[in-house]
Amino acid sequence: MTMDPIRNLIAGTDPLHSNPSGIPEGEAALRRMLSEPAAFSDSAPSGVVALEDARRRRRAKAAGLLTIAAAAVAVGVLVAGNLGSLTSAPQPASTVAATESPAPTPTASGTPTPTGSVPAVLTTNGVECTVANIDQMRNDRKQLREPIPAGDQKYYSVLGCAEGWLAYAISDDGVSNLQLDGGNAWYLIAKLQDGRFLTDFTQVWSSVFTWKFHALNNDVSQNGQQVTPQEAMDKEFADKGIPVELRQRLVGDGPAPADTGGATFQQASQGHMITFQHPAAFKVQPETAGQVDGPLALRVADGFDTRIASLAFGGPAAVDFDISCGPQGSFEILESVPLQGLADPSARMVYGVFRGELLHGALLIAHVEGAGEQTCTLTPLRVGGLTLNFDTGLAQPSDAGAIDLRFDNTEVARGWTATPEYNRIATVLGTLQVTSQQG
C-alpha cells in the first residue's frame, strides 16, 4: 500500500485485486491458442491487422477445403513444423510405440536403448506404460477424463515412465491430423491416478518443452543463455513439480552439446587471427575483395540477408569515431559488457541508443571512458596499432539492408535486450577474439 490515497482507492477497485491468482497459466493458453481452429473472436479490429484473411480461411475450411488452415492453425503448423525440423535431437532413452489396438494391454514394439537396460514394455507401480493406459483431461468447461481415442493412439509414443509418472510425445503426423498444432513443442506428462495415467491439462505439470526447444532456446551461440538443455529441462521439471531425479527416465538424456547449431568464423588478418561465433543460419561475407592477410571488411547477415553487423580491421573500412555518452551525451548506454576475447581490459561490447526524435539503437565494441559519469566517451578499439570496428551500424538513419534499430523510447529500446534477436547479435559481437599470430 502506498501513501498515495488516489492510487490506493482506485487500485482497491481493481477487479483482479482480490483474486490475482485467477489468471490462466500462460503455457496452457499458448497451447490452446495454437490448437484451436477458431479464428479471431472479435468482429472487426480495424487498424490492427487485416483479419479478412482469417475469415476467408475459415470460410474455405467450412466449405471443405481442409488443406487451408485457419489463422490459429497456420501459426501452430509453423511453430510445430519448424521446431520439429530444425535439429535432430536424440530421442529419449526408450521409445515404446503404441499399437492401433484399443485393447487394454497392447503389444508394444520397443526400441530399446543400446545398453538394453530398459525393458520393451515399461511399467511403473505395476501399470504398463502404454498409450492405451493414458487418459487426458482437457482444460475446458467439461473437464472430462477420457482415454486417448483408439484411432489416435498410433500418433503417440511413450518416452519413459517411472514412479507413477509417464512422459509421451506425439508424432508430426499426429500433430497434423489431429490439428494439435502446438503439440510438437512439448512432451506430454501423465501421472498415475486410480490405476491409469492421467494428463490433466489444467495442471502445469501436464507438459514440458521438448529437447529441441530447450536446445534452441538455450543455445549460447543463438541467444547467449548460459544453460545447457539439460539444465533447462531440469529447471522446468522443478518449476512444475515433476521430480527432477526422474528426468532421465522420463525424457532421456537430451541432445549432446555439439548439436546446438552454432558456427565459428575465423580469418587471419595483418598478423592477427579474428574469431567470433554466430548462429549457423547467419552468413559472414567480405564487404569488398581484399588481399590475403590484408585489412578486413566483413558483413554479417542473418538468414533474411539483413545485415546485423559489420566488422572492419585496419584499412579504409575501419573508421575512427568519438561518441559522447552519459546524461549529457548523444548516446545513452543501456548495456556494457567486458569483452573476454581481447587483451585490452577496457574493451567493451556496448548497447545503447543515439538520442534524437527517434532513438537509434546500436551495438558496438568500443573503449568506454568515464562510464557512469556525467560525460563519457566511446572510441574505437585498437589492436596492434590498427583500428577495429564491429558494430550493428553507427549511421543514422541506418543503411539500406541493415537491421532497423529505431525505437520509440528508451523503455522499448531497453525491452529489446530481452529478445532472442538481441541475444543473438550481442553474442556475435561478444564472442569476438583477436589473437596475435606473432610469437
Added chain:
Amino acid sequence: VLAERELAFIALHKDNYPRVYAYIQRRINDPELAQELAADVFRVVWQKPQTTKSDIAWLLTIARNLVGNAYRARGRQQALQEKLRFATTTTFGGSDENAAVHDALAALRDKDRDILQLAYWDGLTMAEIAGVLQCSESAAKVRLHRARTAFRKNLAAHSESISQKMGA
C-alpha cells in the same frame, strides 16, 4: 530462421500473457472472453511480419483495440459498466467506499478513466502508459495529473467521507 521467430514468439507469449490477460479481464470481467481476446492479441502479433517490438505497451495497445471492438456498441458498453460496477460492489463485500470510487471513475471522461486504470490497475510505468496511449511521456504525465484532479473532484461529489480521507 523461421524457428527463431517462433521461439521469440513463444518467449514473448510466456513473458507477457499474464499481463495481457489481466488487462483484458479487468475491463470486461468475463474470463472466457478474456482468454479469447488475449489469444487474439498474440495472433495479431504473430501476423506482424518481422516485428522486433516486444514491449508490453504495444501488446496492450492491441488488447485495447480488441476490447474496444468487442464493446464498441453503446448499449454493450453501458451493460459492461453496469456489470463491472456490480462486480466491484459484490467482490469487495458491498463496500460503499468502492461503489463510490467506481461511480467517481464511471463519471470521468473515457480518457481520464483510461489513464487512471492503466496506472493503478495495470501498474504501468509512465513510459508504458505513453506507449499505450501513443503520446509522449510528458504528455502522459500531464494527462494523469488532470485525470487525478477530475477523479478527486468527482469523488468529493459522490462521497464526503472518502474525500476527507484524501485530505480534500
